[in-house]
Amino acid sequence: MLIRYKKIFEKIAMGLLSFMPEEKDLKKLQQTVKQYETDENWHLFLWKANEDFIGLIGFVQTDENTLVIQHITVNPSHRGQGIGKTMVQSIQEMFPDKQFKPTETIASFFQHCKNTEGSA
Numbered sequence: 001m002l003i004r005y006k007k008i009f010e011k012i013a014m015g016l017l018s019f020m021p022e023e024k025d026l027k028k029l030q031q032t033v034k035q036y037e038t039d040e041n042w043h044l045f046l047w048k049a050n051e052d053f054i055g056l057i058g059f060v061q062t063d064e065n066t067l068v069i070q071h072i073t074v075n076p077s078h079r080g081q082g083i084g085k086t087m088v089q090s091i092q093e094m095f096p097d098k099q100f101k102p103t104e105t106i107a108s109f110f111q112h113c114k115n116t117e118g119s120a
């Protein structure tokens, strides 16, 4: 289930975001979380399963119709179980009238999700 980010999830979100290749530096990570908290065009969601937060997906609205996914991570213990793909599908279902695009970092996984649409 996708849960919208709140300040109380800051540490969990930072832990998950740190798995992104470009979020290894602590200062950058703190800036990224701050921007999700303060910029009305930046939106962050956590994936909750069995009371645990095990994934994260974040996007930025670049124009009225376009949402660019810029962060997606899954806790290493839970990878390869379809959670990443489910988050991509769920976020698109949550905003059905918007067009989703990936950043360069996400592009290959986003394409993989599209290519395997309809399969588990």
Ligand SMILES: CC(C)(COP(=O)(O)OP(=O)(O)OC[C@H]1O[C@@H](n2cnc3c(N)ncnc32)[C@H](O)[C@@H]1OP(=O)(O)O)[C@@H](O)C(=O)NCCC(=O)NCCS
Pocket (backbone or CB within 6 Å): 019, 020, 021, 072, 073, 074, 075, 078, 079, 080, 081, 082, 083, 084, 085, 086, 105, 106, 108, 109, 110, 112
């Ligand atoms: C990328 C990530 C979110 C995938 O999460 P996940 O829950 O393991 O993904 P799923 O189980 O839904 O999908 C796994 C499938 O995606 C493929 N995949 C994983 N990362 C991929 C990538 N960067 N590009 C293309 N395909 C990728 C896997 O090979 C696997 O394929 P299969 O189903 O044919 O075996 C996870 O590996 C992660 O957190 N990585 C670190 C963060 C990161 O680097 N994010 C940016 C890149 S998207």
